[in-house]
Amino acid sequence: MSATLSFSAARVGYSGRAVLSDVTFDVRPGEFVGLVGPNGAGKSTLLRSVTGAAEKLGGSISVLGADVERMAPRQRARLVAVVPQNPPIAFAFSARAFVEMGRHPWLGRFQDLGPDDDAVVSDVMELTDTARLAAERVDTLSGGDLQRLTVAQALAQQPRLLLLDEPISHLDLNHRLQVLDLVRSRAEEGIAVLAVFHDLDLAARYADRVAVVADARASEPLPPPQALDAGVLDRVFGVRAVVRTDPVTGAVAITPVARRADIDIPRRGRIGMVCGSGAGAGLMRRLALAGVGLHVGALNRGDVDRAVAEALGVDHLDLPPFGEVDEAAERAVRAAYSSADACVVCATPFGRANLGNLRAATEAGRPLVLIGDMGPERDYAGGEATRLWERATDAGALRVHSDDDAFEALRSLLDDEGTPGD
Amino acid sequence: MHATATSATRRRLTLVGLAVTLVAVVIAGIAFGAVPVSVADILGAIQRALGGAERSAADALIVDLRLPRVLLAGLVGASLALAGVLYQALFKNPLADPYILGVSSGAGLGATLALVAVGTAYAGRAFGVPAGAFTGALLTIALVVRLASRGGRVEPTSLLLAGVAISYTLAAVTSFIMVVFRSSMASVVFWMMGGLTSASWEYVGVVGGMLALGALVPLLYARELDIMLLGDERAGQLGVNVERFKLVVLASASLVVAGAVSVSGLIGFVGLMTPHMTRLVLGPDHRLLVPASALAGAIVMVAADLVARIVLAPVEIPVGIVTAVLGGPFFVWLLVRGERR
Numbered sequence A: 001m002s003a004t005l006s007f008s009a010a011r012v013g014y015s016g017r018a019v020l021s022d023v024t025f026d027v028r029p030g031e032f033v034g035l036v037g038p039n040g041a042g043k044s045t046l047l048r049s050v051t052g053a054a055e056k057l058g059g060s061i062s063v064l065g066a067d068v069e070r071m072a073p074r075q076r077a078r079l080v081a082v083v084p085q086n087p088p089i090a091f092a093f094s095a096r097a098f099v100e101m102g103r104h105p106w107l108g109r110f111q112d113l114g115p116d117d118d119a120v121v122s123d124v125m126e127l128t129d130t131a132r133l134a135a136e137r138v139d140t141l142s143g144g145d146l147q148r149l150t151v152a153q154a155l156a157q158q159p160r161l162l163l164l165d166e167p168i169s170h171l172d173l174n175h176r177l178q179v180l181d182l183v184r185s186r187a188e189e190g191i192a193v194l195a196v197f198h199d200l201d202l203a204a205r206y207a208d209r210v211a212v213v214a215d216a217r218a219s220e221p222l223p224p225p226q227a228l229d230a231g232v233l234d235r236v237f238g239v240r241a242v243v244r245t246d247p248v249t250g251a252v253a254i255t256p257v258a259r260r261a262d263i264d265i266p267r268r269g270r271i272g273m274v275c276g277s278g279a280g281a282g283l284m285r286r287l288a289l290a291g292v293g294l295h296v297g298a299l300n301r302g303d304v305d306r307a308v309a310e311a312l313g314v315d316h317l318d319l320p321p322f323g324e325v326d327e328a329a330e331r332a333v334r335a336a337y338s339s340a341d342a343c344v345v346c347a348t349p350f351g352r353a354n355l356g357n358l359r360a361a362t363e364a365g366r367p368l369v370l371i372g373d374m375g376p377e378r379d380y381a382g383g384e385a386t387r388l389w390e391r392a393t394d395a396g397a398l399r400v401h402s403d404d405d406a407f408e409a410l411r412s413l414l415d416d417e418g419t420p421g422d
Numbered sequence B: 001m002h003a004t005a006t007s008a009t010r011r012r013l014t015l016v017g018l019a020v021t022l023v024a025v026v027i028a029g030i031a032f033g034a035v036p037v038s039v040a041d042i043l044g045a046i047q048r049a050l051g052g053a054e055r056s057a058a059d060a061l062i063v064d065l066r067l068p069r070v071l072l073a074g075l076v077g078a079s080l081a082l083a084g085v086l087y088q089a090l091f092k093n094p095l096a097d098p099y100i101l102g103v104s105s106g107a108g109l110g111a112t113l114a115l116v117a118v119g120t121a122y123a124g125r126a127f128g129v130p131a132g133a134f135t136g137a138l139l140t141i142a143l144v145v146r147l148a149s150r151g152g153r154v155e156p157t158s159l160l161l162a163g164v165a166i167s168y169t170l171a172a173v174t175s176f177i178m179v180v181f182r183s184s185m186a187s188v189v190f191w192m193m194g195g196l197t198s199a200s201w202e203y204v205g206v207v208g209g210m211l212a213l214g215a216l217v218p219l220l221y222a223r224e225l226d227i228m229l230l231g232d233e234r235a236g237q238l239g240v241n242v243e244r245f246k247l248v249v250l251a252s253a254s255l256v257v258a259g260a261v262s263v264s265g266l267i268g269f270v271g272l273m274t275p276h277m278t279r280l281v282l283g284p285d286h287r288l289l290v291p292a293s294a295l296a297g298a299i300v301m302v303a304a305d306l307v308a309r310i311v312l313a314p315v316e317i318p319v320g321i322v323t324a325v326l327g328g329p330f331f332v333w334l335l336v337r338g339e340r341r
Helices: A043-050 A073-079 A095-106 A115-127 A143-156 A175-187 A201-207 A230-237 A280-288 A304-312 A327-338 A355-363 A383-393 A403-418 B004-031 B039-050 B055-091 B103-118 B122-148 B156-178 B186-192 B201-220 B223-229 B232-237 B244-262 B271-280 B288-308 B319-340
Strands: A005-014 A019-026 A031-035 A056-061 A080-083 A161-165 A191-196 A209-214 A239-245 A252-259 A268-274 A291-302 A315-319 A341-344 A366-372 A398-400
Touching: A005 A043, A005 A341, A019 A043, A019 A056, A019 A191, A031 A043, A031 A175, A031 A201, A031 B039, A043 A056, A043 A161, A043 A191, A043 A355, A056 B055, A073 A080, A073 A095, A080 A143, A080 B232, A095 A143, A095 A291, A095 B223, A115 A143, A115 B271, A143 A175, A161 A175, A175 A191, A175 A201, A201 A252, A230 A239, A230 A252, A230 B156, A239 B103, A268 A355, A280 A291, A280 A304, A291 A304, A291 A327, A291 A355, A304 A315, A315 A327, A327 A355, A341 A355, A341 A403, A355 A383, A366 A383, A366 B039, A398 A403, B004 B039, B004 B055, B039 B055, B055 B186, B055 B201, B055 B223, B055 B244, B055 B288, B103 B122, B103 B156, B103 B244, B122 B156, B122 B244, B201 B223, B201 B244, B201 B288, B223 B244, B223 B288, B232 B244, B271 B288, B271 B319, B288 B319
Parallel strands: A031 A191, A031 A209, A080 A161, A161 A191, A268 A291, A268 A341, A291 A315, A341 A366, A366 A398
Antiparallel strands: A005 A019, A005 A056, A239 A252
């Protein structure tokens, strides 16, 4: 099927200056394409170029095969409807009269709204949950109501292509989903949709494909999991994020965890970590987001720290629920710890099942940081954990009492390790 | 008020009400004056004139003096109000009107130049002057819009400043021409102050014709006028050919202003006040606002002219003085209200 909207080597901008170059992609009938990217990257400019509000400086932009530049505004408005970022400044029109303006491209100069037009207007107001506002004056309504009325106005145009510029910025949670569900259902009826999103989760959830606009380019739209992987988020938004599949919605869910600028440390090394029972989650997160390579030992499925390791993509050895760190596992963990720049033991309690991790760390031969004190309240291995602890302390392990101190200690260890000739 | 049927009824009632008021004011305008006449005299005189009978002196006073004068006042008022509606919608600026934008001065200068060129001969006076006024009005609005544009956008404040500045400059040029050609310009001085003393049936025809032409556009473009209030970009998205719309509207506004100015000189504030009051009462729907403003403008102008004729009777004051006395404070009130918002 041919494309509804087609950019081909398009260069768009203002006053002769290009904001985006070499934009080439199609939006097909029934397809919902999302545009994401940092502020000021040119997402709105790209949308506005379709209706001539931004200049096309090269290439071509066509709707249903026709060059948009050659279309009369009226002809274009029958095919393309826009929901702008900010609802227009409203005058004292009634909400219904405001939505009726969407019928303008379909009415002749001597023609008034007919029964068919009235039916369309009633329908879109019903769908956008604005029918009850019909008699209200738009200049007395809230931003959210006005935004939904603007969506209704655009739908009243009965377009083949719907351009949405962050259409939900003023909406509450319920209405966000309502408007996007509505747009989604229109797409399923065959309308092509190109929408700017600031909320990446919603983009991933509603769009079939997502194009990333950054550095004066728009990427080829890809399905959300590929378009919005952690690498793209790091590169485009400068954000360390965890990207996983949301178990409830089934869509890609993005959890931005920290700004890159806030977390960079001088050198990214590798740390072996002994953790479990949630004692290591905090430190693991900080180190992982700082770009430090980690191995967190053998962990049981169902363990909190293992879930965190999974989400952060941190190396670990899988154990079945209630399984023990047997000799083979211990060997593997020791090998991993041995290749680290340093090891750290979190404030995890130890029993027979996980003692192997602790032993591996103490025998790895790397600088060791121990968090907290060891005593009967942590040692459920009949004194074996305490013995290992004391031996490590005697061998020069560093003792700290908080995650913060441990982080600083590891950071300086990594610095030392990185010094040439050390 | 939400059902379409109700608003259509309301619209009809409003217009009928305004039309009835206008008829009443017109009758009052004919009846009062240095020599009062009765309603029966008026109706009889009109009847006799339509019948083609020889006119008595009393009938001539009504048919050849008062009636064209009152009708001309109404047409001028309607023209100025119509232009005000158009400028206010186009510039989304409640303070825009032909006087403040300098269009009236531009039309005045054009008319004066035409008068100097063609003299006071009948044909020149009836057609050359309106043509000159139209040219002057068009050139002026083009210049003012250009001066007020910043990167394709017309700044509301710059628009008013440019309008007032151009208005004064053109008025000064007009005065200079009057001084240079003072022998033939004695009547022009009074005309430029805003007066209807030279009313005649020919003028009624010229101004009426220009108003009819100029009113066609806003009636046909009423929906576009509404949509333009949402801003140029949004109007374009909704299918309005914004550039063509602006040209057409500016041309028709200039046409009606030229018609008004070429017979009555510079009359301020009618184009500002009446659309405003009408909008306050009736809302922004231009299908109602355009005809209602024109009717209201006619009412205000006929009433103002009546006041101008009788307040110092038998001496007549220029009607522009009456409208300015009413309109100046109104303008200040708008400014103050705008700042409080």
